Amino acid sequence: DAGITQSPRHKVTETGTPVTLRCHQTENHRYMYWYRQDPGHGLRLIHYSYGVKDTDKGEVSDGYSVSRSKTEDFLLTLESATSSQTSVYFCATTGDTEAFFGQGTRLTVV
Amino acid sequence: RKEVEQDPGPFNVPEGATVAFNCTYSNSASQSFFWYRQDCRKEPKLLMSVYSSGNEDGRFTAQLNRASQYISLLIRDSKLSDSATYLCVVNTPGGYNKLIFGAGTRLAVHP
Numbered sequence: 089d090a091g092i093t094q095s096p097r098h099k100v101t102e103t104g105t106p107v108t109l110r111c112h113q114t115e116n117h118r119y120m121y122w123y124r125q126d127p128g129h130g131l132r133l134i135h136y137s138y139g140v141k142d143t144d145k146g147e148v149s150d151g152y153s154v155s156r157s158k159t160e161d162f163l164l165t166l167e168s169a170t171s172s173q174t175s176v177y178f179c180a181t182t183g184d185t186e187a188f189f190g191q192g193t194r195l196t197v198v
Numbered sequence: 199r200k201e202v203e204q205d206p207g208p209f210n211v212p213e214g215a216t217v218a219f220n221c222t223y224s225n226s227a228s229q230s231f232f233w234y235r236q237d238c239r240k241e242p243k244l245l246m247s248v249y250s251s252g253n254e255d256g257r258f259t260a261q262l263n264r265a266s267q268y269i270s271l272l273i274r275d276s277k278l279s280d281s282a283t284y285l286c287v288v289n290t291p292g293g294y295n296k297l298i299f300g301a302g303t304r305l306a307v308h309p
Contacts, residue, residue: 118295119295121297128301129301130299130300130301131242131285133296133297133299136296138295146296180297182295182297185230185232185247186232186244187234187242187244187287187297189241189242189243190241191240191241192239192240192241
């Protein structure tokens with residue numbers, strides 16, 4: 089399996105607080121992605137990165153920002169968490185074609 | 199219209215059955231196609247890539263119809279262990295390797 093680590097794996101936070109999720113890869117893959125998964129919606133792309141400091145929005149980017157200062161790290165920040173952002177978040181990377189996923193972060197906003 | 203659409207399921211089938219999943223995509227310039235499998239509360243994992251000529255891996259067969267913008271996955275001789283959600287994935291063009299997932303089709307194989 090590809091070396092992709094997400095942290096934290098579980099988090100409970102209060103509405104209005106900032107939250108940062110981290111994705112770390114050891115594969116030197118160029119592309120990295122953040123998805124959220126909710127019942128009935130499958131995986132929806134939040135943001136993705138095609139290189140260091142090169143990022144772009146996905147289909148559900150409102151309320152989220154990302155940063156990629158190193159090839160191996162891709163951070164997802166919820167500027168002010170809301171209950172609608174309660175979800176499971178997956179990070180993924182690709183080399184040429186196949187995508188590899190981290191184990192997911194279960195975030196609950198109360 | 200969603201970029202990638204799948205049969206929502208769930209598909210409930212007995213062991214040994216043959217089951218087929220369908221997926222359509224909206225961007226005719228899409229270049230790469232995949233089926234992923236996701237078990238409950240786990241991360242998705244690649245099941246197989248889908249090639250223009252069609253491809254087979256044991257009991258699994260994937261087909262691509264570019265003219266109709268349609269992808270299929272056929273599972274023969276279903277096993278209990280095939281129970282999972284199957285995700286259709288399309289790589290959108292533009293040079294940034296953006297992967298778009300369908301919502302998934304849930305399969306439940308029963309004895």
